[in-house]
Amino acid sequence: MDLFKTRHFSKKKQYIKSVFLIVFTAVPCFLSVDVIGFRAVALILLLVVSLNAILFDIYPVMLSALLSALIWNFFFIPPILTFHIGTPEDGLMFLMYFAIASINAVLTYKIREYDKEQREEEEKENAIKLYNTLLNSLSHELRTPIATIIGAVDTIKDNDNKLSEDNKKELYSEIETASFRLNRQVENLLNMSRLEAGFIKPKEDWCDVNELIFTAIKRNKEDLLRHSIEFTPNDSLPLFKLDIGLLxxxxxxxxxxxxxxxxxxxxxxxxxxxxxxxxxxxxxxxGNGFPINEIETVFNKFYRLNNNIGGTGLGLSIVKGFTEAMNGIVGLENNIKGGAKFTISIPAETTSIDTYGNQ
Known part of the structure; x- marks a missing residue:
């Protein structure tokens, strides 16, 4: 993390700010030198030089180290308001101060640069890993429905006169199912790209959540043959002002x-x-719920339950990203009697349906 993002400042701004921090620190030190002593001022100025080394590039830091040494000599080492140093002991202390300040500045900068290189290398490795994982997922998830569609179309074209109406309907159904699957995977990839790029900007509007849930259920109709969904609309529910598409x-x-x-x-x-x-x-x-040791990773990109090869593993990470984009939170826990329970909580302005109708 770039503290205050100061390394993105222009060179001129870095020089100005590094000098300002030294001067800003020296003023209260000068006013209280009789209490804290001029030797303690050296430690305070060294601390500020270290802070500059964390914030800025090497040359502004070296300037601040030199400036702090000169300020300490001129304003604090007796006799003050002169560059003359009264005793050999103070002279040696001044030379040690300048050497320590310079070494401290260089070492801190080098450590910061090393950490930066390590982070960049780690990010590069993670990017390659995610890229390979995505390619492996897509090789199955996109090719399978495409192959189904191509195969069904070829069968209809080559055997149009030989196929019964029931056979054609079955093939058309396979094409529809494969198309839905393909569209879902492409939609997830586009949504994840939007999240990664930070392009998600909620567009709030008044929403009947009961109707929204019926729409979401209908979108999953092709998978409902072997399952059942229980949903009883909440008639006392107000309208919520939130992003309908994201929710x-x-x-x-x-x-x-x-x-x-x-x-x-x-x-x-x-x-x-x-x-x-x-x-x-x-x-x-x-159902069977989630393994306890995997609940914390369920919302990570490319997570698959029990290493299941189905899906790209983006669905639940999109759930988390979209929910947080609406300033909400999503949680997961296993039910006591078995199965999983997702809880989505999104703060939103509310109004009754009657009130909305009169607006």
Whole structure:
């Protein structure tokens, strides 16, 4: 982390600020030198030089080291207001001060540069690792639905007169399912790119969360054949002012994750409530839940439950990113009786439907 991002300042600003810190420190020291003594001032000025070494590049730091030595000599070492040094002991102390200040400045700068190089190398390695992981995911997740679509289309083209209507409907259904799957993966990749680039800017509008959840459920209809979803609309729920698109994607991703990773005939339960102007959505299931030691990593990019090869592992990281973009939080815990429970809490302005209708 670049402290105060001072290394991004121009050279001129770095020189000015490093000199200012020395002068700003020297003034109160001069006013209190009778109390603290001129030797203690040397330690204070050395501390400021060290701070400059953390904040700025090497040449402004060396200037501040030289300036601090001259200020200490002129204003603090007897006789004051002159560059003359009264005793050999004070002269030796001045030379030691300048040497220590210079060495301290250089060493601190070198350590900072080394840490910077280490961070850049680590970031590079992580980027390569993420890139390889993404390629491995995409090699399966994108090629499989594309191959399904191409195969189904070729079958229809080559055997159009030989296929019954039921056969055609089945092939069209395969194309539709593969298209939905392909679209979902591309959508996740685009959403993750937006998150990484910091382009997520919530666009708030009045939202009926009951209707939003029905829409998210409908988007997962192709996976509902082997599961069931229980959702009873909360009639007392007000309208919430939040980003409809982001919240719908959050709910959709959690539902899809539950449908993908729970056993057949599992039940997914969705509840919505308003708690102190906070939209709280709970999505739970009666599946197998998550391993306790993996709960902390569930929202990481490319996480897959039990190393499952299905999916790119971006769905839940997008859930976390979108929720936090709306100043909300998302939590995960295992139910006592089995299964997982996701809780989304987003602060939002509220209004009743009647009030909204009269606006």
């Amino acid at each position: 719908e994607q959050v709910v959709h991703n959690i539902i899809h994750n539950a449908l993908l990773h729970t056993p057949d005939n599992s039940v997914i339960k969705i509840e919505v409530e308003n708690i102190e102007d906070t939209c709280k959505i709970t999505i739970s299931d009666n």
